[in-house]
Amino acid sequence: MARPRILYLAAALALSACAVQHQGYLLRTDTGQKSNVVFRDNPMGQNGKVEATMANGEQCQGKFNTVPEQVTMNWDTNGEIEREDTQLGVAILQCADHHVVRCDFSRAYEGPGSGNCVDNQGQKYSLNLE
Amino acid sequence: MKASHLLGISAATLLVAGCAATQSGHLYDMKTGQQSVLHMDDPRSTNGNVSATLPDGASCQGQFSELSNENARQVTTVQPKLTENSVASVAVMQCGPGRVLRCTLARRPWHEFSYGECQDQQGAAYSLVF
Numbered sequence: 001m002a003r004p005r006i007l008y009l010a011a012a013l014a015l016s017a018c019a020v021q022h023q024g025y026l027l028r029t030d031t032g033q034k035s036n037v038v039f040r041d042n043p044m045g046q047n048g049k050v051e052a053t054m055a056n057g058e059q060c061q062g063k064f065n066t067v068p069e070q071v072t073m074n075w076d077t078n079g080e081i082e083r084e085d086t087q088l089g090v091a092i093l094q095c096a097d098h099h100v101v102r103c104d105f106s107r108a109y110e111g112p113g114s115g116n117c118v119d120n121q122g123q124k125y126s127l128n129l130e
Numbered sequence: 131m132k133a134s135h136l137l138g139i140s141a142a143t144l145l146v147a148g149c150a151a152t153q154s155g156h157l158y159d160m161k162t163g164q165q166s167v168l169h170m171d172d173p174r175s176t177n178g179n180v181s182a183t184l185p186d187g188a189s190c191q192g193q194f195s196e197l198s199n200e201n202a203r204q205v206t207t208v209q210p211k212l213t214e215n216s217v218a219s220v221a222v223m224q225c226g227p228g229r230v231l232r233c234t235l236a237r238r239p240w241h242e243f244s245y246g247e248c249q250d251q252q253g254a255a256y257s258l259v260f
Contacts, residue, residue, distance in 0.1 A: 047244065047260075063156065063259050065244040067216035067236045081215065088211045090245035092156065092259045098163030102257045104211055120163040 019043055022111040024129035026052060026101075039064060039091070039129065045084075045109070050091045052101070060101060064091035069106065085109055091117075091127075103127050153242045155260040159185045168233075168258060170194065170221075173242040180221045182231070184256075190231050192223030206234045208247035208255070219243070225250070233258065 019041060026035040033055035041048040047065040054060060066089035074082035091103040100120045105127055107113025115127035153173035157166045164185030172178040177195040184190060202218035203209060212218050212234075221233040235246035235258070246258040 046238070065259050067211075067213055067238055067244050069213045069215065071215050084215075088213055088216075090210070090257070090259055092158055092257055094158075094163075094165065100158050100160065100163040100165075100257075102158070102160065118160075120158075120160050 019048070020045065020111065022107075022129050024127060026054075026103075026117060026125040026127055028055070029124040029126060035125075037127070037129075039111075041111075046087070050093060052093055052095075054095065058095050058099070060093035060095035060099075062091060062093035062101075064089050064103075064105075066090075066107075083109060086113075089115075091115075095119075101125070105129065153260060155243065155246070155258050157182060157184070157248065158257045158259075160255050160257050170243055173237075174240055176219075180223060180233075182223060182225075184225060184231070188225040188229065190223035190225035192221055192231075194219045194221035194233075194235065202234050206232045206249070208232070208234050208249045210234055210236050210245060210247040212236050215239075216244075221246075221248075231256075 022039040024037045026037055035052055035054045037052040039050050050062050050064045052060040066087035068084040069086040069088050071081045072083040072085055073079045086108055089105050093101040101117050103115050103117035105113050105115025107129055113129040117125040117127050153170045155168045157168045166183050166185045168182035170180050180192050180194045182190040196219045199212045199218045202220055205220055216236045217239050219235045223231045225231050231248055231250045233246050233248035235243050237243040243260045248256040
């Protein structure tokens with residue numbers, strides 16, 4: 001029994017090691033206040049979780065998901081997508097008291113990108129991913 | 131029954147269940163910040179059933195079907211970001227008498243849904259992330 005447990009643990013560790021995290025920030029377009037944001041990609045690099053700490057200390061959590069934009073095709077396998085060079089995505093963060101922030105973003109395969117966000121109070125933000 | 135038969139039946143059941151899975155997404159009222167859930171049946175298929183409960187408690191039932199990006203732009207008023215390498219689907223749901231919710235959804239070809247936008251005929255807008 002010990003060996004399967006070790007294998008499961010190793011597999012879980014390997015998967016978590018593949019989950020890449022990208023730091024970024026939100027800039028309020030009216031005041032320029034900066035809030036930190038973290039995108040935690042699932043191993044496939046197509047979706048994941050997102051967290052932010054707003055300038056006023058408000059904590060926000062949510063999900064993001066993407067679709068391929070520019071791609072590299074593999075013509076040896078009937079033109080299957082080999083690599084998603086850039087992606088378009090949507091992130092929705094839920095903060096306190098029904099405060100919701102929605103971001104539309106574009107990012108490179110390696111993670112850097114940018115986007116625009118708006119919350120349900122009409123506040124706009126610029127998103128930068130490093 | 132032989133163990134190999136049981137194994138075969140189990141594998142077949144898992145295969146069928148895997149192909150007919152349901153995908154859940156979070157639906158956010160972008161005015162109030164309230165959240166609810168939307169379910170897509172057979173989400174890798176080109177068409178299927180969709181159901182949702184709106185934040186105000188209204189229950190919605192309908193169908194989704196895949197179509198070209200251009201046609202998706204023409205048949206709904208909401209415009210999530212679509213690319214040449216993504217696939218668009220439109221879902222139309224009846225949410226009680228006289229209330230219709232229309233959604234445009236984006237996903238990778240042959241994959242589950244990524245994100246979307248919805249609007250009812252009164253103009254209430256919802257953002258959707260899977």
